[in-house]
Amino acid sequence: MRKQIQHYALLFLLLLSGLGISRSANGQEIKGIVHELESSQRLRDVTVKNLRTNETTQTDTEGNFTVGGQINDLLTFTQPGYEIDTAFVYQEGIQRVYLIRDSKTITIDEVVISRLTDSRLAYEIEKAKTEGQVTEASQNRGGLRISLSRLFGRQSKMARNNLDLLLEEQHNRKVDRLFSAQAIRALVPLTDTEMALFREQFRPSLEFIETASPEDVRAYVLDSYSKFKSTK
Known part of the structure; x- marks a missing residue:
């Protein structure tokens, strides 16, 4: 003993x-x-x-x-x-x-994005938004007009593609802070392997996380766990 x-x-x-x-x-x-x-x-x-x-x-x-x-x-x-x-x-x-x-241009892909800190991720999002803008103010007339060179430019297209990846990563991080392994383990028993699969399959939307109460999140985890176990 x-x-x-x-x-x-x-x-x-x-x-x-x-x-x-x-x-x-x-x-x-x-x-x-x-x-x-x-x-x-x-x-x-x-x-x-x-x-x-x-x-x-x-x-x-x-x-x-x-x-x-x-x-x-x-x-x-x-x-x-x-x-x-x-x-x-x-x-x-x-x-x-x-x-x-310093002053280094980075190549954006999913692996690189996952390594960025939150502050750097926010910086790259703002940078991509600026580079992907497709309208500009006219100095001769009021209002906005379409800039075709910026709309169809290679750099602009790449920036908009990068922006989608960056925003998806930012949204997932916001969700995962509440839908964390620690919070889930406090409610349901999952192994490390099961936890990775569970969080990937049942990650809630950002809209849900931003409006849900702690009771809503708890009910969501328990309901998702029942579905997860029924498929095994």
Whole structure:
């Protein structure tokens, strides 16, 4: 019996050590890794600052960092030659941040988009909106007129395609903050593999999440879980 208790205690400690947000002698800590976006190379000597506590630290030779903090904190990342970025900590786990070189044009695809922090994602959305505009104000007449070169230009088309991908990612993130694995596990028993499938198949719409009460979300999870189990 004693060996069994020791076994479970060891497993519990191992689970705690894998969390990006963990307990320490001084309180909670946020752990993460900083990469360069295009090469995925880990970056050393990046200054990480918690804007709530003003605590700062730097990444080590492997790009790892640990800073005091908790969920809902906002971190900034500064490194000469790279654009300053901010990351909102909204879930447990190792925080992965990808920095972009100054004045570097990035190629937008689903993999790249998934790596962007929320602040960078919002920036790229505004950039895509500007590049994809198809109307311009006339200096000679009031109102708006269609600019054919901007409407059918290659850059404009690419910007509008990028905008769709960027907005979809932003919407999914807003939904996933409430439709999180932690919130779902508090209501229904799912393995890690089942959780990934469940969240993908039954992710609610942004419109639902923005208007639903906690009771609505709870009912949605329970109803979706019944449907999920019935198909297995």
